[in-house]
Amino acid sequence: MFKKRILAISIIGLLITLSAGSVLADINASYPDRITIDGVFESNILRLSWSKSDDPHFKRYHIIFSESDRNSEYLEETTVWSTDDINEMSHEIKIKEDSNPYYRVCVNNTSNKSTCSNILHINEYNIVRNFSVYQDINSDAWYKEYADDLQSKFILPIYDRTFEGGKKITRGEFAEWLVRAVANEDEITPQSEYFCDVHANQKYINYLRELEVVGGYTGGNCATRKLFKPNQPINRAEALKIIIEVFKVQIKKSNIDYADNTANSNIAVDVNQKQWFAKYVYWAQKDGVVDTNIRGYFRPETPLNRAEAAKILSKAIRKYQ
Numbered sequence: 001m002f003k004k005r006i007l008a009i010s011i012i013g014l015l016i017t018l019s020a021g022s023v024l025a026d027i028n029a030s031y032p033d034r035i036t037i038d039g040v041f042e043s044n045i046l047r048l049s050w051s052k053s054d055d056p057h058f059k060r061y062h063i064i065f066s067e068s069d070r071n072s073e074y075l076e077e078t079t080v081w082s083t084d085d086i087n088e089m090s091h092e093i094k095i096k097e098d099s100n101p102y103y104r105v106c107v108n109n110t111s112n113k114s115t116c117s118n119i120l121h122i123n124e125y126n127i128v129r130n131f132s133v134y135q136d137i138n139s140d141a142w143y144k145e146y147a148d149d150l151q152s153k154f155i156l157p158i159y160d161r162t163f164e165g166g167k168k169i170t171r172g173e174f175a176e177w178l179v180r181a182v183a184n185e186d187e188i189t190p191q192s193e194y195f196c197d198v199h200a201n202q203k204y205i206n207y208l209r210e211l212e213v214v215g216g217y218t219g220g221n222c223a224t225r226k227l228f229k230p231n232q233p234i235n236r237a238e239a240l241k242i243i244i245e246v247f248k249v250q251i252k253k254s255n256i257d258y259a260d261n262t263a264n265s266n267i268a269v270d271v272n273q274k275q276w277f278a279k280y281v282y283w284a285q286k287d288g289v290v291d292t293n294i295r296g297y298f299r300p301e302t303p304l305n306r307a308e309a310a311k312i313l314s315k316a317i318r319k320y321q
Contacts, residue, residue, distance in 0.1 A: 029111030030321045037105045037117040049090040050105045057109040060084045066102045116152045134163040143307035146314040155180045165307030172230030179204040196222035213245040237277035237300035247320035268298030289315045
């Protein structure tokens with residue numbers, strides 16, 4: 001009986017370990033590379049074609065469709081066709097008269113990560129091949145590629161087709177972007193409320209707490225619970241620390257060769273190696289996730305704006321997933 005109990009405990013322990021490993025694998029699972037879509041008309045038939053996916057874990061292509069550009073989750077709501085054949089790269093659709101639909105093709109992989117193509121907008125049988133989701137991002141904006149990248153993965157929430165790149169991003173907004181990057185919506189089910197200024201329906205913040213990457217602030221009338229300050233702008237050092245820890249980048253102090261704090265050092269000139277965020281800045285610089293300005297400054301305590309947040313998160317996904 002005693003041996004059976006030992007065996008049962010060992011099996012339970014193994015299952016817990018495997019379960020924890022699968023969660024980590026899901027968080028670090030890679031997104032498929034983005035493909036491109038094009039189309040031609042033959043009478044009222046739209047023939048869509050797209051580039052072949054190179055994802056080694058390919059699961060399916062699926063065409064998503066919308067009749068409007070005003071949906072809160074733009075172009076996500078209707079799948080009109082799908083295939084699990086990686087070599088099937090075209091499909092014909094009959095366009096209804098007086099219809100001006102929007103189409104794109106998404107690649108889904110076995111890790112349940114999806115990345116979608118550019119958007120085709122059909123306007124009176126004319127094709128707009130690179131319809132822009134965001135009306136306030138110019139085609140030559142330095143951050144356009146990063147915003148488009150995150151939007152193609154359905155990481156950025158869209159409400160009115162504006163991005164507001166120069167606007168400061170709050171701690172609550174940044175938590176939502178980051179959690180949507182690493183988890184599917186049906187996985188974001190935190191079991192408790194952890195901060196006295198965060199409600200149960202603010203699931204992204206509570207989920208980050210369960211990942212043990214945010215701790216909170218003391219103060220206020222919170223008794224044993226802490227404050228998260230969701231409406232406060234997040235600074236560059238805070239954002240970087242959370243990103244690095246969510247993606248579980250291995251940082252060992254012994255592996256960090258800090259040079260003298262000069263313009264030619266291995267770390268930003270305004271980051272001292274004794275500061276709590278120094279290792280995160282060093283590691284992210286080394287990996288090309290962040291960079292300094294032309295004078296070598298990282299500006300750790302400067303509030304992050306939405307354009308900068310998109311760049312850092314997009315680069316982190318490419319590097320660490």
